Amino acid sequence: MQEYRFTEIEKKWQAYWEAHQTFHAENDYSKPKFYALVEFPYPSGQGLHIGHPRPYTAMDIVSRKRRLEGYNVLFPMGWDAFGLPTENYAIKNQIHPALVTEKNVARFKEQLQSLGLSFDWQREVNTTDPDYFHWTQWIFIQMFKKGLAYKKEMAVNWCTSCKVVLANEEVVGGVCERCGGEVVRKVKSQWMLKITEYAQRLLDDLAEVNYLDKIKLTQTNWIGRSTGAEVDFQTSSGDTLTVYTTRPDTLFGATYMVISPEHPMIEKWSEQLSNMDEIRAYQEKAAHKSDFERTEMAKEKTGVKLDGVRAINPVNGREIPIFISDYVLMTYGTGAIMAVPAHDTRDYEFAKVFDLPIIEVVKGGDITKEAFTDCATGVMTNSDFLDGLSVEEAKVKIREWLTENGKGHEKVNFKLRDWVFSRQRYWGEPIPMVHCEKCGWVPLPEEELPLRLPDVESYMPTDNGESPLSTLESFIHTTCPHCGGPAKRETDTMPQWAGSSWYFLRYCDPTNRECLASPEALRYWLPVDWYNGGMEHTTLHLLYSRFWHKFLYDIDTVSCKEPYMRRTSHGMILGEDGQKMSKSRGNVINPDDVIKQYGADTLRMYEMFIGDFEKTAPWSPSSIRGCKRFLDRIWALQDLVIDGDGYRDEMLTLMHKTIRKVTDDIESLKFNTAIAAMMALVNEFYASGAVTRGEYRTLLMLLNPFAPHITEELFEMLGYGILNTETWPKYDEKLCVEDEVEIVVQICGKVKAKLMIPMGAAEDVVVPMALEQEAVRAALEGKTIRKQIYIQNKLVNFVAN
RNA sequence: GCCGCUGUGGUGGAAUGGCAGACACCGCGGACUUAAAAUCCGCUGGGGGCAACUCCGUACCGGUUCGAGUCCGGUCAGCGGCACCA
Numbered sequence: 001m002q003e004y005r006f007t008e009i010e011k012k013w014q015a016y017w018e019a020h021q022t023f024h025a026e027n028d029y030s031k032p033k034f035y036a037l038v039e040f041p042y043p044s045g046q047g048l049h050i051g052h053p054r055p056y057t058a059m060d061i062v063s064r065k066r067r068l069e070g071y072n073v074l075f076p077m078g079w080d081a082f083g084l085p086t087e088n089y090a091i092k093n094q095i096h097p098a099l100v101t102e103k104n105v106a107r108f109k110e111q112l113q114s115l116g117l118s119f120d121w122q123r124e125v126n127t128t129d130p131d132y133f134h135w136t137q138w139i140f141i142q143m144f145k146k147g148l149a150y151k152k153e154m155a156v157n158w159c160t161s162c163k164v165v166l167a168n169e170e171v172v173g174g175v176c177e178r179c180g181g182e183v184v185r186k187v188k189s190q191w192m193l194k195i196t197e198y199a200q201r202l203l204d205d206l207a208e209v210n211y212l213d214k215i216k217l218t219q220t221n222w223i224g225r226s227t228g229a230e231v232d233f234q235t236s237s238g239d240t241l242t243v244y245t246t247r248p249d250t251l252f253g254a255t256y257m258v259i260s261p262e263h264p265m266i267e268k269w270s271e272q273l274s275n276m277d278e279i280r281a282y283q284e285k286a287a288h289k290s291d292f293e294r295t296e297m298a299k300e301k302t303g304v305k306l307d308g309v310r311a312i313n314p315v316n317g318r319e320i321p322i323f324i325s326d327y328v329l330m331t332y333g334t335g336a337i338m339a340v341p342a343h344d345t346r347d348y349e350f351a352k353v354f355d356l357p358i359i360e361v362v363k364g365g366d367i368t369k370e371a372f373t374d375c376a377t378g379v380m381t382n383s384d385f386l387d388g389l390s391v392e393e394a395k396v397k398i399r400e401w402l403t404e405n406g407k408g409h410e411k412v413n414f415k416l417r418d419w420v421f422s423r424q425r426y427w428g429e430p431i432p433m434v435h436c437e438k439c440g441w442v443p444l445p446e447e448e449l450p451l452r453l454p455d456v457e458s459y460m461p462t463d464n465g466e467s468p469l470s471t472l473e474s475f476i477h478t479t480c481p482h483c484g485g486p487a488k489r490e491t492d493t494m495p496q497w498a499g500s501s502w503y504f505l506r507y508c509d510p511t512n513r514e515c516l517a518s519p520e521a522l523r524y525w526l527p528v529d530w531y532n533g534g535m536e537h538t539t540l541h542l543l544y545s546r547f548w549h550k551f552l553y554d555i556d557t558v559s560c561k562e563p564y565m566r567r568t569s570h571g572m573i574l575g576e577d578g579q580k581m582s583k584s585r586g587n588v589i590n591p592d593d594v595i596k597q598y599g600a601d602t603l604r605m606y607e608m609f610i611g612d613f614e615k616t617a618p619w620s621p622s623s624i625r626g627c628k629r630f631l632d633r634i635w636a637l638q639d640l641v642i643d644g645d646g647y648r649d650e651m652l653t654l655m656h657k658t659i660r661k662v663t664d665d666i667e668s669l670k671f672n673t674a675i676a677a678m679m680a681l682v683n684e685f686y687a688s689g690a691v692t693r694g695e696y697r698t699l700l701m702l703l704n705p706f707a708p709h710i711t712e713e714l715f716e717m718l719g720y721g722i723l724n725t726e727t728w729p730k731y732d733e734k735l736c737v738e739d740e741v742e743i744v745v746q747i748c749g750k751v752k753a754k755l756m757i758p759m760g761a762a763e764d765v766v767v768p769m770a771l772e773q774e775a776v777r778a779a780l781e782g783k784t785i786r787k788q789i790y791i792q793n794k795l796v797n798f799v800a801n
Numbered sequence: 802g803c804c805g806c807u808g809u810g811g812u813g814g815a816a817u818g819g820c821a822g823a824c825a826c827c828g829c830g831g832a833c834u835u836a837a838a839a840u841c842c843g844c845u846g847g848g849g850g851c852a853a854c855u856c857c858g859u860a861c862c863g864g865u866u867c868g869a870g871u872c873c874g875g876u877c878a879g880c881g882g883c884a885c886c887a
Contacts, residue, residue, distance in 0.1 A: 042887060084886060156885075167885040214805065221804055423885065496887060540884065609825075611814055615807070616880070623813060623826045673815070676824035744820050749868045751820055789867055794819055799867045
């Protein structure tokens with residue numbers, strides 16, 4: 001027998017697949033289709049991470065199986081290539097980010113191809129390709145036309161030393177990650193997308209898709225729908241302050257109000273407030289903190305009382321003080337809250353710090369110790385006409401009261417916020433908008449798309465926080481598409497999320513120059529049947545792309561409401577030390593090295609065998625050898641081959657059970673147990689000292705999606721031809737059943753004996769057999785059987801004393 | 802902090818509420834070899850016993866059940882996300 005030369009074999013089959021375009025998805029709309037999708041990578045300078053092949057191999061397995069099952073499979077790949085790291089690299093090395101991207105893409109592609117993944121490379125897309133972002137820009141313009149894109153003053157992180165806008169990630173401990181300089185929140189006019197307009201639909205349509213429960217839950221929580229009330233408080237200045245509350249039932253317990261430090265009323269009241277200096281100082285301090293630091297991380301509540309303006313509780317006319325505090329955000333609700341310290345944890349903490357009255361309005365807790373927030377058991381008190389009602393009853397009654405008295409109304413609120421769509425960066429899609437003094441913001445005419453990125457001298461953002469594009473006079477100055485007068489281009493670019501929000505549509509028809517993809521291609525391929533990606537993308541990417549898809553549905557570009565029918569997720573691969581892989585920890589595994597040492601098939605096998613697909617798993621340089629050994633044993637089975645295209649009688653049940661196990665486990669992402677079943681089968685072949693050609697053939701078919709190269713090679717050597725044109729093995733449910741089964745006999749839940757019984761034997765047959773067992777008789781000696789439990793093919797349990 | 806997930810041998814992990822530890826890795830013993838590597842065979846959760854066997858054991862505390870790794874309540878620990886990394 002020739003030795004297993006994996007490098008040679010893998011090269012051979014990869015060349016064969018490329019030459020024959022084996023995995024090209026035809027637009028043959030008569031065949032049943034299957035669209036398998038993995039998240040396209042960001043081509044970083046580090047090259048492929050050992051974690052990348054995990055989801056890619058998983059969906060490759062599904063795709064290869066589907067092809068053998070007769071589907072026309074679309075399994076595409078592309079590059080999410082705009083982004084901060086490339087830009088930062090370009091700044092540092094003064095290389096055009098397009099060149100950096102090109103180099104990184106070439107490396108990534110080579111690495112992916114060496115894994116033998118069955119991508120259709122004819123459909124490769126790249127978000128930085130003008131032919132691609134043409135349509136990203138087109139979608140933005142459609143959104144603008146429908147009123148979904150608007151400008152708004154929003155805070156950004158501003159490094160006072162580098163004079164650049166920083167990503168949240170670049171702000172570490174309140175200072176700039178690169179220079180350690182002070183970071184402040186600076187207000188800029190930003191493009192926003194109205195995702196909130198789709199909040200209810202994004203929530204409702206989760207019912208129509210098959211996502212993992214935890215993914216649906218995460219989306220639901222992120223959208224954060226709550227039903228509460230808006231309540232109007234009159235102020236001593238004669239204004240109205242509207243608050244949003246989910247607990248209008250506790251209105252009688254409102255002992256003060258808190259408004260966000262950015263609340264516009266403060267400026268209006270500046271004349272009447274005697275402590276404006278103190279207020280401004282606090283606003284300044286709050287401006288340094290992120291929302292996250294202000295709300296969730298805050299250990300101690302801070303704030304300033306507004307001296308000179310007070311509010312009146314509409315339900316009882318009581319005057320209450322107004323504070324500003326950074327735990328109230330302008331971006332949620334109305335930017336103002338009524339504080340009910342007795343029944344809200346944050347209000348309670350705040351009231352303790354400022355020594356404010358705490359009035360119990362829901363009985364059931366001990367408000368001298370902590371806020372009582374339980375809505376299920378409480379009973380209303382100190383609340384006039386609400387007294388004695390349950391919380392739920394009180395909510396209904398107070399809403400009625402508010403409406404009747406014109407003091408407020410029911411209000412549904414979402415945690416979801418509109419999408420900040422501008423970046424003061426170079427390496428992103430230019431926003432195709434022009435500002436005209438006369439006409440305001442005007443979109444570029446569609447025939448002028450794509451609006452390309454011009455070359456600039458420096459990729460550094462400017463001193464005033466504008467994008468590098470703003471230094472380019474030739475880019476900025478243009479004419480208004482509407483009136484023809486002088487106008488200026490938008491110089492901000494889009495976030496990386498833009499390109500990834502619709503890439504799966506482009507794969508359907510990647511070279512179309514007339515539209516983002518032909519309606520026929522979209523109708524045939526959509527929706528994506530199975531999309532696998534990381535849990536870290538469950539909120540932003542998944543929600544953003546669902547939002548864009550729904551918009552495209554509304555403007556009749558796509559014909560289905562939801563883009564992805566099924567969504568699953570994979571766990572990360574950690575370093576050997578159980579930590580995230582990183583250069584600084586020195587625990588990085590390079591996939592090229594692994595392929596060189598063991599081959600792509602072994603790497604694929606190990607990544608699938610490493611553990612539960614959905615959980616994180618530490619890399620083990622010794623465990624991978626087990627997978628190499630397994631493939632060696634598969635290879636060496638050649639020496640055990642005996643004649644016979646069928647299965648031997650003694651192997652029949654095991655063969656059928658293994659086919660069933662592998663078939664089912666692939667569908668439920670249990671690749672590790674599928675491999676274990678094949679290992680057990682191979683162990684049986686070795687134990688019996690032989691394998692028939694037919695048994696070997698089936699094993700190779702089952703293993704093919706996992707280890708495509710070695711299986712094609714052996715299939716050919718056995719004289720069966722080309723494997724990937726064959727049909728996935730079938731099993732017979734009846735033949736999966738053994739004649740006999742071992743059951744256990746328990747006394748009070750403890751195993752006392754085991755016995756073989758005919759499969760499916762009835763209780764009245766098995767119980768006497770069980771009672772005859774020596775150990776059972778001994779254990780029952782002098783005892784009375786009180787109860788007997790019989791579980792068919794599993795156990796008999798005697799409860800006795 | 803909030804939301805979510807996870808916790809099983811020396812290690813990765815397996816187990817529709819029904820024999821805990823499948824399948825592997827590591828380790829140990831043996832075969833082959835001048836030797837080593839590779840390969841093959843065997844053992845391998847812990848305690849006790851010459852042995853048949855027996856007791857303990859799925860992070861911790863409690864509950865439901867004939868029976869709990871699995872379901873319920875609570876605690877602790879680790880991981881992930883928290884809107885400009887993607």
